[in-house]
Amino acid sequence: MTVICKSRCTKTAFSLWLQMLPGNVGFECGGVNPIRGQNNVQGACDMGALPNVYPGYQRVDNPNAQAKFRAAWSVGRLSEKPGLMLPSMLEGMLDGRIKSLYVFGENLANTEPDIKQEVPHGKRTVHPSLHLH
Numbered sequence: 001m002t003v004i005c006k007s008r009c010t011k012t013a014f015s016l017w018l019q020m021l022p023g024n025v026g027f028e029c030g031g032v033n034p035i036r037g038q039n040n041v042q043g044a045c046d047m048g049a050l051p052n053v054y055p056g057y058q059r060v061d062n063p064n065a066q067a068k069f070r071a072a073w074s075v076g077r078l079s080e081k082p083g084l085m086l087p088s089m090l091e092g093m094l095d096g097r098i099k100s101l102y103v104f105g106e107n108l109a110n111t112e113p114d115i116k117q118e119v120p121h122g123k124r125t126v127h128p129s130l131h132l133h
Contacts, residue, residue: 045057051082051083051085052082052085054069059082060078060080061081061082066078086112090112099124100124100126101124101126102125102126103125
């Protein structure tokens, strides 16, 4: 979730644009930083928690990146195809390609605007608790 998904997004996006207008980018202690919906999202993405990139945003379908991570991780083979993003997973639940989701670190009811329409009743979703009770 980025700045465009938050409430009052127009005002927030406008304030970010205002930093670029007078040239407050491109130097130390200046610029625009990403605003994320949940804490640690940016760090998780930097570390390769996206389905289409390795750590450092190196593309999964890049043969040089594959060779680099095969060597670093001491594995013989890595998938050459990027994984699915969440919208494609939810579509897969509707058309039957995906039978269940194991969701952790996120509450889909808060981050997906039409989650009740996108995940049909009776499909399997598992949401482990993030908090000890």
